[in-house]
Amino acid sequence: MPHFDVTRLRLPTGPRADMALAGFVLVLAGVAEGQRLGPDWDADASVIGSWFLAAAVCAALPLHRRHPVAVGWFTVLGTGAYHLLSSVDGPLVVIPIAALYALSAQGRTQASVAMAAVMVIGVGAGALAGTGDVTGTAVFMLTGWLVAVVALGAMRHGHVTYAEEQARLRATQERLRIARELHDVIGHNMSMIHVQASSALHRLQRDPGQAQEALTAIKQGSKEGLRELRATLGVLRQVDEEAPTTPSPGLSRIDELVSSAARAGLDVRIERSGCHSPLPAAVDLAAYRIVQESLTNAVRHSGARHVVVDLHRGEREVTLSVTDDGQGASRAGDGSGIAGMAERARALGGTLSAEPGPAGGFAVRARLPFSDHHQPTSGAVDDQDPAGG
Structure with a gap:
């Protein structure tokens, strides 16, 4: 005997849900109206009119996604006319309530409140007229239901709006993070290539050997830049593409930065202290x-010849400083480099200062804290850390 999996059952959604609800209510309304038929199944004009109105109101509900306000008013007025013709308190009122919820969930609060008020006024007028079918209790209960429906729709709208805003915020933060990564990768390598290209042009006629060395450095720098650019752009890959396997840049690769800066004419000295355990x-x-x-800025703006990079790895933070012997002028207006560095430090709860040194030159100092519980750098991972955003 085949096994019936209940977990595979799915309620209809979207337009199918509207059609299912409309069909269900129409069947119930038809059964209720059938009680008004005589023994010979003869229907008078009021019964025929009631059936027609019930069918029209139910048929209008699936159209509310394209014409929400018009369909809402039609279902409210049509249901009111139905109750004037029919002596049966049928289930047709479910249709305008559903339209009312959809309106409120779309943020059309004024229209939904106006329709709810019309329904309450109509039912209240029937109670005052003393028809016997509508009482004050019915008016009170309907008012409570309509208030609840409008409130639930408004809550749904607020939840969806908040989720969309959070998604937009995450997308904006990701774009800013990618922009910072591209600035760091392209800015550094292009600066080194620019310096080497200028040197090669200057030495091409007088010293072809040194010009060839500069061109070789340009080739190596462009290759490194392309490699890091591909790794950074990996976050934009499609789902079915192969993820990049290049290790994430870290202090273990700082010798590459030193070599690149040396090709651009900088003498870089690295001073390390503290423990040597892996960093987050x-x-x-x-x-x-x-x-x-910092090295890029030293090459592009300061005219420095010597740079000292001091790295200290503490138990709960990393402190670093990059000091050069250049002109020492403020570089705050040269672009987004210093602002990007400061934002990286703030994202980790740290601080960063960039200012001319007291004895000349320029100094960048940063403090990057971390907790005891962290995931150390290991393996081949994408350059997609939240440090940049």
Whole structure:
């Protein structure tokens, strides 16, 4: 005997749900109206009119997604006319209530409140007329139901709006993070290529050998830049594409930055202190990017010849400083590099300062804290850490 899996049952949604509800209510209304037929199944004009109105109101509900306000008013007025013709308190009132909820869930609060008020006024007028079918209790209960329906629809609208706003915020933060990564990768490598290209042009006629060395450095720098650019752009890949397997940049690759800066004419000295245990991936990436941007600025703006990079790995934080012997002028207006470094530090709860040194030159100092419970840098992971955003 085949087994029936209840978990596979799915209630209809969207237009199918509207059609299912309309069909169900129409069947119930038809059964209720059938009680008004005589023994010979003869129907008078009021019965025929009631059936027609019930069918029209139910048929209008699936159209509310395209014409929500018009369908809402039609179902409210049509249901009111139905109750004037019919002596049966049928279930047709479910249709305007459903339309009312849909309106409120779309944020059309004024229209839904106006329709609810018309329904309450209509039912209240029937109670005052003393028809016997409508009492004050019925008016009170209908009012409570309509208030609840409008409130639930408004809550649904607020929840959807909040979720959409959060999605837009996450997308904006991701775009900013990618922009910072692209700035760090492209800015550093293009600066080194620019310096080497200028040197090659200057030496091409007088010293072809040194010009060839500069061109070789340009080739190596462009290759490295393309590799990091591909890794950074991996976050934009489609789901079915192969994920990049390049390790995330970190302080373990700082020698590559030193070599690149040396090809651009900088003498870089690395001073390390503290323990040597692995860093959290986000902190490792942020420290690498701060050193990278600082060296880039030293090449592009300061005219420095010597740079000292001091790294200290504490138990709960990393402190680093990049000091050069350049002109020492403020570089705050040169672009988004310093602002990007500061934002990386703030994202980790740390601080960053970038200012001319007391004896000349320029100094960048950063403090990047981390908790005791963290995921260390290991393996091949995408350059998609939250440090940049």
